[in-house]
Amino acid sequence: MKINKPKHDVNPDLAKERLKCNFNIEEVTNIIDGGKDKTVQRKKIEDIALNNGASLDEVPEECLSIKERYENAVRKSCVYGNLVRNEMLEITGIENFESPVLRRTADAFFKDISPFMLHLGMFVPTLIGQCTPEQTAEWLPKALDMQIIGAYAQTELGHGTFIRGLETTATYNPEKEEFVLHSPTITSYKWWAGGLGKTANHCVVMAQLYTQGKCHGTHLFIVKIRDLDTHMPLPGITVGEIGPRMGFSSADNGFLRFDHFRIPRENMLMKHAKVEKDGVYVKSAKHGKLTYGTMVFIRVTLVSEMSFNISKAATIAIRYSAVRRQTELRPNEPEPQILDYPTQQHKLFICIATAHAFQLTSCWLWNTFQAVLADMKKGNVDTLPELHALSSCLKAVSTSDALSHIEQCRFACGGHGYMLSSNLPFIYSFVAATRTYEGDYTVLLLQTARFLVKASEQAEAGKKLTQTVSYLNRTANADRLNWDNTHEGIIKSFQVIAAGKIGQCVKSIRDRTASGMDYEDAWLMTTVQLVGAAEAHCRAVLLNTYWSEMRKITEASSADVKKVMHQLAVLYLMYWALEKTGDLLKYSSVSKKDLDELQRRYEELLAELRPNAVGLVDAFDLRDEILHSSLGSYDGRVYERLIEEAHKSPLNDEPVNQSFHKYTKPLMLGKL
Numbered sequence: 195m196k197i198n199k200p201k202h203d204v205n206p207d208l209a210k211e212r213l214k215c216n217f218n219i220e221e222v223t224n225i226i227d228g229g230k231d232k233t234v235q236r237k238k239i240e241d242i243a244l245n246n247g248a249s250l251d252e253v254p255e256e257c258l259s260i261k262e263r264y265e266n267a268v269r270k271s272c273v274y275g276n277l278v279r280n281e282m283l284e285i286t287g288i289e290n291f292e293s294p295v296l297r298r299t300a301d302a303f304f305k306d307i308s309p310f311m312l313h314l315g316m317f318v319p320t321l322i323g324q325c326t327p328e329q330t331a332e333w334l335p336k337a338l339d340m341q342i343i344g345a346y347a348q349t350e351l352g353h354g355t356f357i358r359g360l361e362t363t364a365t366y367n368p369e370k371e372e373f374v375l376h377s378p379t380i381t382s383y384k385w386w387a388g389g390l391g392k393t394a395n396h397c398v399v400m401a402q403l404y405t406q407g408k409c410h411g412t413h414l415f416i417v418k419i420r421d422l423d424t425h426m427p428l429p430g431i432t433v434g435e436i437g438p439r440m441g442f443s444s445a446d447n448g449f450l451r452f453d454h455f456r457i458p459r460e461n462m463l464m465k466h467a468k469v470e471k472d473g474v475y476v477k478s479a480k481h482g483k484l485t486y487g488t489m490v491f492i493r494v495t496l497v498s499e500m501s502f503n504i505s506k507a508a509t510i511a512i513r514y515s516a517v518r519r520q521t522e523l524r525p526n527e528p529e530p531q532i533l534d535y536p537t538q539q540h541k542l543f544i545c546i547a548t549a550h551a552f553q554l555t556s557c558w559l560w561n562t563f564q565a566v567l568a569d570m571k572k573g574n575v576d577t578l579p580e581l582h583a584l585s586s587c588l589k590a591v592s593t594s595d596a597l598s599h600i601e602q603c604r605f606a607c608g609g610h611g612y613m614l615s616s617n618l619p620f621i622y623s624f625v626a627a628t629r630t631y632e633g634d635y636t637v638l639l640l641q642t643a644r645f646l647v648k649a650s651e652q653a654e655a656g657k658k659l660t661q662t663v664s665y666l667n668r669t670a671n672a673d674r675l676n677w678d679n680t681h682e683g684i685i686k687s688f689q690v691i692a693a694g695k696i697g698q699c700v701k702s703i704r705d706r707t708a709s710g711m712d713y714e715d716a717w718l719m720t721t722v723q724l725v726g727a728a729e730a731h732c733r734a735v736l737l738n739t740y741w742s743e744m745r746k747i748t749e750a751s752s753a754d755v756k757k758v759m760h761q762l763a764v765l766y767l768m769y770w771a772l773e774k775t776g777d778l779l780k781y782s783s784v785s786k787k788d789l790d791e792l793q794r795r796y797e798e799l800l801a802e803l804r805p806n807a808v809g810l811v812d813a814f815d816l817r818d819e820i821l822h823s824s825l826g827s828y829d830g831r832v833y834e835r836l837i838e839e840a841h842k843s844p845l846n847d848e849p850v851n852q853s854f855h856k857y858t859k860p861l862m863l864g865k866l
């Protein structure tokens with residue numbers, strides 16, 4: 195594989211690490227990309243970005259003012275957007291506009307986020323999923339060609355989670371064949387939508403539909419909010435930016451208020467329901483929640499997005515740990531590389547394994563999603579509840595795990611990990627938002643729990659369950675599993691833990707209703723356990739999927755690649771078994787001796803993976819221009835880069851800052 199040649203000599207410690215690597219790095223890269231041809235395609239697309247000025251910021255993004263950051267991000271988004279529509283989509287195929295490669299290449303332009311991200315990320319998918327064929331023909335080509343720029347305005351100041359509680363109204367007027375959009379209260383302001391504040395000229399709006407005097411619940415509408423020529427907000431629209439946040443600093447998350455704003459009837463997205471000219475409401479969907487489709491789509495894609503973010507953080511922290519030396523172990527011996535500390539390996543190797551676990555699971559989930567879409571095209575919506583349960587818990591757990599692993603990567607880099615130039619704070623704050631947006635962690639796990647409780651009751655009644663919960667058929671009446679210290683044994687024990695926790699939830703709800711509580715209160719009182727049960731189910735799915743997909747995908751691999759991929763998957767199983775010893779003790783016959791043995795094997799495995807650590811992150815093949823890290827570059831020039839970045843601070847533009855003469859000196863002289 196052609197590695198982009200570093201401009202400088204590689205740090206000697208890092209160079210030695212690469213010599214130790216005992217597997218073919220390119221083979222692993224191909225596995226991660228989904229095949230050799232996909233690697234070639236990714237590199238071609240990255241080359242387009244890198245040959246067209248990506249990454250060329252004279253002043254680092256973080257040193258700019260809020261306005262400058264936004265303006266710089268728009269400038270780069272336009273260059274990038276133009277490349278996407280003219281060159282990159284030609285390579286991926288227009289139908290693959292959501293390809294992770296495009297998203298990843300965007301990182302070559304933006305350390306933080308593009309104000310256009312939600313245009314491709316949510317606006318376009320909503321048009322694809324929610325329009326009639328006529329509406330698709332009208333809007334989609336314009337959106338893909340970026341003649342219009344859109345946002346997804348669902349959340350309001352008062353409601354994000356509870357969509358049915360949204361207050362924006364869309365009232366149909368049959369005389370004018372128009373909907374009147376209105377924000378009746380302060381809490382009905384649309385709030386948060388990415389790109390809405392200053393960038394978008396259109397948005398998709400979720401509003402309560404009223405026709406013939408009746409409310410039919412939330413529906414989606416496409417709304418032009420700004421003049422295409424002047425970009426001024428249209429009369430009846432109040433729109434702006436919501437203010438600085440923890441991350442997302444180069445984007446313009448927006449607010450939006452409607453004052454009796456009129457849109458044509460045809461602007462209701464009518465794939466699943468429509469309002470006839472005379473105001474009659476007609477529902478064609480066989481499932482009540484199809485207007486939530488964009489959220490399901492994004493939840494599915496977020497699992498791969500989490501893999502990408504963990505792989506960035508792991509690459510930075512592992513390369514840095516190979517360069518960094520700290521603390522004498524024995525007098526007069528050289529200080530070891532911090533990567534030699536098992537505690538450091540414990541923080542970091544699980545990140546490599548998790549990136550693989552999420553990548554393989556995301557491909558499997560994507561295929562499941564496609565199969566459900568195909569079913570729905572044929573009018574069968576039976577598989578949707580399982581997809582909703584699966585995408586909800588995988589979104590929740592993958593974003594939450596990614597966040598804590600990325601934080602560990604930052605800890606693993608000590609003080610330098612706190613520097614924005616390391617890129618770890620950017621990655622962390624980007625991922626922190628993912629735990630909340632597209633459905634809060636707890637809320638989504640409770641959605642999965644609803645499905646699991648029903649499935650458990652069906653298993654109890656002897657019904658055959660669908661694939662991801664079929665373990666409940668086998669374990670419904672199992673009490674404690676006989677511990678079996680094999681890989682399959684660990685996976686089975688996680689299924690038994692999940693089944694046990696779900697069963698305990700069902701029992702708690704029944705006990706509470708039997709003692710006179712109504713079902714809603716009994717459910718509410720059990721929600722702490724229900725969240726735990728849904729998380730346990732998700733762990734069982736992740737372990738099982740990672741293990742079986744890894745074995746499938748490495749069937750034709752070389753022996754060394756097979757070995758290292760196998761080691762990572764075993765590490766993942768053992769890590770989680772050791773994290774959940776309390777549950778194992780509760781639901782299986784595992785003994786203290788078994789757990790001690792597991793711990794010993796885990797520590798040995800860390801040592802076995804140690805020589806391949808740098809090779810494994812090199813296999814993620816994240817070019818320096820995408821990684822943006824003073825600590826994680828391919829050449830390992832950590833200290834030189836930290837100094838170079840320090841010199842870029844605007845505070846170093848002059849030797850004495852004017853504040854000295856204005857404030858400090860008068861203070862020193864007692865003249866304030």
Ligand SMILES: CCCCC/C=C\C/C=C\C/C=C\C/C=C\C/C=C/C=C/C(=O)SCCNC(=O)CCNC(=O)[C@H](O)C(C)(C)COP(=O)(O)OP(=O)(O)OC[C@H]1O[C@@H](n2cnc3c(N)ncnc32)[C@H](O)[C@@H]1OP(=O)(O)O
Nearest residue numbers: 275297300310311314315355357483486582631632633644
């Ligand atoms: C040019 C440059 C570009 C550069 C970029 C390049 C490329 C870009 C490409 C990709 C980008 C990738 C990512 C970017 C993405 C995002 C960035 C950030 C933006 C974030 C956006 C948002 O956050 S949008 C807002 C999201 N909001 C939510 O997720 C709200 C969460 N709440 C809910 O989903 C629901 O309200 C609920 C599920 C909690 C409850 O809903 P409710 O209607 O009240 O339902 P009930 O509880 O009554 O349930 C009834 C039954 O319905 C079932 N159900 C619920 N939801 C669904 C569903 N979605 N599908 C199927 N079924 C569902 C529920 O389970 C109940 O079933 P039962 O009755 O059978 O139990």
Ligand SMILES: Cc1cc2nc3c(=O)[nH]c(=O)nc-3n(C[C@H](O)[C@H](O)[C@H](O)COP(=O)(O)OP(=O)(O)OC[C@H]3O[C@@H](n4cnc5c(N)ncnc54)[C@H](O)[C@@H]3O)c2cc1C
Nearest residue numbers: 346347348349353354355386387388627630631632633636
């Ligand atoms: C960076 C970012 C970008 C975003 N982009 C967009 C966008 O482009 N478009 C858009 O429409 N929205 C967007 N959002 C909004 C996002 O979707 C919501 O913030 C999210 O869905 C959570 O809703 P909320 O803020 O109302 O939180 P709340 O629901 O108020 O949650 C607050 C707390 O209450 C708890 N809680 C709430 N309901 C329940 C319940 N039923 N049971 C138990 N606990 C509960 C939660 O667990 C949480 O701890 C964005 C948000 C962020 C942070």
